[in-house]
Amino acid sequence: EAQVTQNPRYLITVTGKKLTVTCSQNMNHEYMSWYRQDPGLGLRQIYYSMNVEVTDKGDVPEGYKVSRKEKRNFPLILESPSPNQTSLYFCASSEQFGNTIYFGEGSWLTVV
Amino acid sequence: AQKITQTQPGMFVQEKEAVTLDCTYDTSDQSYGLFWYKQPSSGEMIFLIYQGSYDEQNATEGRYSLNFQKARKSANLVISASQLGDSAMYFCAMREGNFNKFYFGSGTKLNVKP
Numbered sequence: 001e002a003q004v005t006q007n008p009r010y011l012i013t014v015t016g017k018k019l020t021v022t023c024s025q026n027m028n029h030e031y032m033s034w035y036r037q038d039p040g041l042g043l044r045q046i047y048y049s050m051n052v053e054v055t056d057k058g059d060v061p062e063g064y065k066v067s068r069k070e071k072r073n074f075p076l077i078l079e080s081p082s083p084n085q086t087s088l089y090f091c092a093s094s095e096q097f098g099n100t101i102y103f104g105e106g107s108w109l110t111v112v
Numbered sequence: 113a114q115k116i117t118q119t120q121p122g123m124f125v126q127e128k129e130a131v132t133l134d135c136t137y138d139t140s141d142q143s144y145g146l147f148w149y150k151q152p153s154s155g156e157m158i159f160l161i162y163q164g165s166y167d168e169q170n171a172t173e174g175r176y177s178l179n180f181q182k183a184r185k186s187a188n189l190v191i192s193a194s195q196l197g198d199s200a201m202y203f204c205a206m207r208e209g210n211f212n213k214f215y216f217g218s219g220t221k222l223n224v225k226p
Contacts, residue, residue, distance in 0.1 A: 031212055042116075042203055043216040050212060058213060090157060097212070099145060099164065103157035 002027050006091050006104035013081060013111055021076045021107050023091030030096045032074040033058065034066065036087040037106075043090065049074055050096065081111040113138050116204050118217035125194045126225050132179070133189040133220045135204030141165075145207040146187040148178065151219070152200045160202075163187060194224045 004025045013019055025032065033048035035058075045058030049068040063085055065077040074093075078085060091104040117136045125131040137146065148160040163171045163178045171178040179188040191198055204217040 033212075033214065035214075035216075040218055042118075042218040043205075043214075045214050048212055048214075059215075088155065092157075097145075097207075099147075099162040100159055101147065101214075102159075103149075106155045106157075 002102060004091055004093050004102050004104040006089070006107050008107060009105060010108045011110070013109070015082055015111055016080050019078050019081060019109075021078075021089060021091075021109070023074045023076065023104060024072050025074075025091075025093040025102065026072065027093060027102065028071065029093040029098075029102075030071070031098070032068065032091065032093045034064070034074070034076045035090045035092065036060065036085075037090065038087050046076070046089075078109075081109075083111045086110050114217075115139065115208070115215035116206055116217035118204055118220050120220045121218070122221045122223070124223050124225055125191075127196060128193055130190060130192045131194055131222065133191070133202050133204075133222065135187045135189065135217060137185050137187060137204075137206050137215075139185075139206065139208050141209040143209055146178070146180070147205040147207070148176070148187075148189045149203045149205065150198075150200045151203065157203075161189065191222075196224050196226060198222060199224045 030051045034046040035043040037043045044060045047066040049055045089107045094101045144165045146163045150158040161173045161176045175192045177190045201219045
């Protein structure tokens, strides 16, 4: 079954404590990306990756890091989380220029 | 300027009636893609329909159709014969050019009344 898997799905953490949200896809897609969803703002792209070792900033990259060492994995790293990073996070993947984007189930992150 | 604008924060529709959700976009690229997603209260993002900028015909997928008016830069979603299960948030999105940057609108919350 085609899947994008994110972990953890739910997390409450404290300000400044580094955390990583993992994302893995089993479709051999070149393209992967991360989004955050906030009320009234829709989804905003954080980072995206066109292929292994190729990453680029989206609209809201501040406070986040990513890496793409393997095709299937695209972790999102919050080095020093702050309360304004409390949000719903989605990982997504697709073929290069594909017309279907596959989303993970979302990760609810709360920073206190 | 906003890349994707959805001007209807919330809408009501009677079950079995058709409804149009508005979406306008802003790009200077010739090549782009337009998407609609549904997000039920459970939170997952469900792909509904896609329209490429070079597609001559409006996209259709079952009860969903995309009314693509290129000159007006609009990509409205039409849902025919609304069902109670259509109650959800709907997002319009655009993939711009060759850089795979995606932009989403702020969403429209649709409520289908029995």
